[in-house]
Amino acid sequence: MTAPRALLIGDVMVDISAFPEGPIAVGSDRRARIVSRPGGSASTQAVWLARFGISVDFVGRVGAADHAAETEHLRRAGVEPHLSADPRLDPGRLIVIVDPGGERSFLTDRGANDAIEAADIPDALIARADHVHLSGYSFFAPASRAVMVDVMRRAGARPVSVDPGSGEFLREVGAANFVAWTAGAAMLFPNAEEASVLAGSADPEAQGDRLSKLYPLVVIKRGAAGCEAWRGSERWRIAAPKVEALDTTGAGDAFAAAFLAAHLKGAGVEESLRLAVAAGSAATEFLGGRPLPT
Numbered sequence: 001m002t003a004p005r006a007l008l009i010g011d012v013m014v015d016i017s018a019f020p021e022g023p024i025a026v027g028s029d030r031r032a033r034i035v036s037r038p039g040g041s042a043s044t045q046a047v048w049l050a051r052f053g054i055s056v057d058f059v060g061r062v063g064a065a066d067h068a069a070e071t072e073h074l075r076r077a078g079v080e081p082h083l084s085a086d087p088r089l090d091p092g093r094l095i096v097i098v099d100p101g102g103e104r105s106f107l108t109d110r111g112a113n114d115a116i117e118a119a120d121i122p123d124a125l126i127a128r129a130d131h132v133h134l135s136g137y138s139f140f141a142p143a144s145r146a147v148m149v150d151v152m153r154r155a156g157a158r159p160v161s162v163d164p165g166s167g168e169f170l171r172e173v174g175a176a177n178f179v180a181w182t183a184g185a186a187m188l189f190p191n192a193e194e195a196s197v198l199a200g201s202a203d204p205e206a207q208g209d210r211l212s213k214l215y216p217l218v219v220i221k222r223g224a225a226g227c228e229a230w231r232g233s234e235r236w237r238i239a240a241p242k243v244e245a246l247d248t249t250g251a252g253d254a255f256a257a258a259f260l261a262a263h264l265k266g267a268g269v270e271e272s273l274r275l276a277v278a279a280g281s282a283a284t285e286f287l288g289g290r291p292l293p294t
Contacts, residue, residue, distance in 0.1 A: 004264035005055040007125055009151060010042025010135025011113045012060040012070055012083065013092040015289065017104075017249065020097070035287060038073045039094060040113070041165055042135035044250050044289045048257030048279070050078035051291045054264055057082060057125050061116045063091035077290070084120045086112035096249055104249050108166075114141040118150055126154055131264055133256075136165030136194075139181050140173055152184055159186040163256055167193035175200065179214055188215040189256045195220045204228065208235065219259060219273070221252050226277055229269055238273045243281045250289020255280030 020032040046058040059082045062070045067085035074081035095107040116138065126132065132155050138144045139162075152160055162185045164170060170178055175198045182188070188211060190198060195218075199207040204220070211218040212230035219229045226240040258279035262272035286292055 003053060003055045004130045005057070005128060006046075006049055006131045006133060006260065006264065007057045007059070007129035008042050008046040008049070008133045008135075009059045009116075009121060009138065009148070011040035011092055011110070011137050012038075012043045012062050013040035013094045013108075013113070014066070015039030015094050015096055015249065017096040017098060017287065019287075020099075022100075024097075037290070038070065039250070039289050040092060040135075041137060041163065041253055042133070043070075043074065043079075044253040045133065045135075045163070045257045045260075046074065046079045047077040047290045048254050049261055052258055052261035052279075054261050056080060057129065059116075059121050059125065060084075061086050061112045061120060063089055063112050066091040082120070082122075082125065084116070086115050089115055098249070110137070110141065113137070114144050116144050116147050118147050121147070121151060121154075123154065126151070126158065129158060131260065132158055132160045133260060134160060134162050134185075136163050136178070136182075137169070139178060140166070140169045145181060149181055152182075161185060161187035161189065161256075161260065163189040163252070164191075164194040164198065167191070167197050170194055170197040183214075185215055187217045187219065189219050189221065189252075189259070191221040191252055192223065192225075217269070219256075219276075221255050221280065223248070223251070227255070227273055229273055231269060234269075236270050236273055238270075238277050240277050241281050243284055245284040248284050251280045251283040253289060254283035254291070 064085040089112040092111040195207040199210040208230040259276035
């Protein structure tokens with residue numbers, strides 16, 4: 001049987017993660033472990049999807065100097081990469097500051113990611129996909145946003161899902177705008193903060209009620225509290241297992257990828273959620289966002 005095929009479009013980043021030994025000493029020094037790894041929400045989701053047995057095409061744009069290395073990273077992980085080399089812009093870079101509890105904060109330079117073009121995404125890649133998944137980060141800059149909206153149009157009846165990506169960036173562009181840009185998406189994967197911004201409420205019940213009127217399936221990632229999903233009048237809630245979180249970077253990406261993988265293999269919503277929670281929780285137990293090599 002041929003494996004389901006997904007097309008993911010979005011960000012490729014260089015993640016520079018800092019693990020300070022204590023609180024930041026403003027204006028002075030703090031010892032920290034600092035590591036650099038390939039990252040980016042969409043490309044990380046692509047790697048996880050491949051790990052879960054899905055055939056994956058990934059489209060993104062990187063700085064020309066990083067093109068060969070980023071292509072090889074993805075290919076070794078089982079992803080079929082379709083990366084464009086930008087001749088002017090540097091690769092996207094992300095500084096991740098991880099506190100002792102595993103929570104992380106980001107400083108983001110999108111670089112070449114925001115220069116993605118429609119020509120980077122051939123019709124043939126869309127045509128052979130069973131599912132198209134878009135990074136919400138690509139909706140936050142005008143040029144890349146136009147490309148994503150066009151991809152949704154080109155996808156036709158093919159299901160499209162969106163991971164909003166960033167609560168702070170949603171505040172900047174406005175929730176109503178983001179909803180309008182992503183109209184027609186079959187699935188939305190916000191985390192708790194993103195759901196709060198998009199729904200205009202911190203109340204979980206209101207979030208699900210409001211967002212389920214806008215998207216056919218809404219899956220809200222709530223970290224250590226597990227997750228919830230709404231499809232019309234149907235609702236599911238799954239608790240998360242207790243884990244010692246070392247680094248939560250990429251946990252939401254592992255969650256979304258596991259859900260999509262299960263869904264594409266024919267699993268129901270509840271089973272897909274259980275697998276997603278298990279994957280997201282396991283992803284917090286090692287450093288970095290992408291799965292460890294097998």
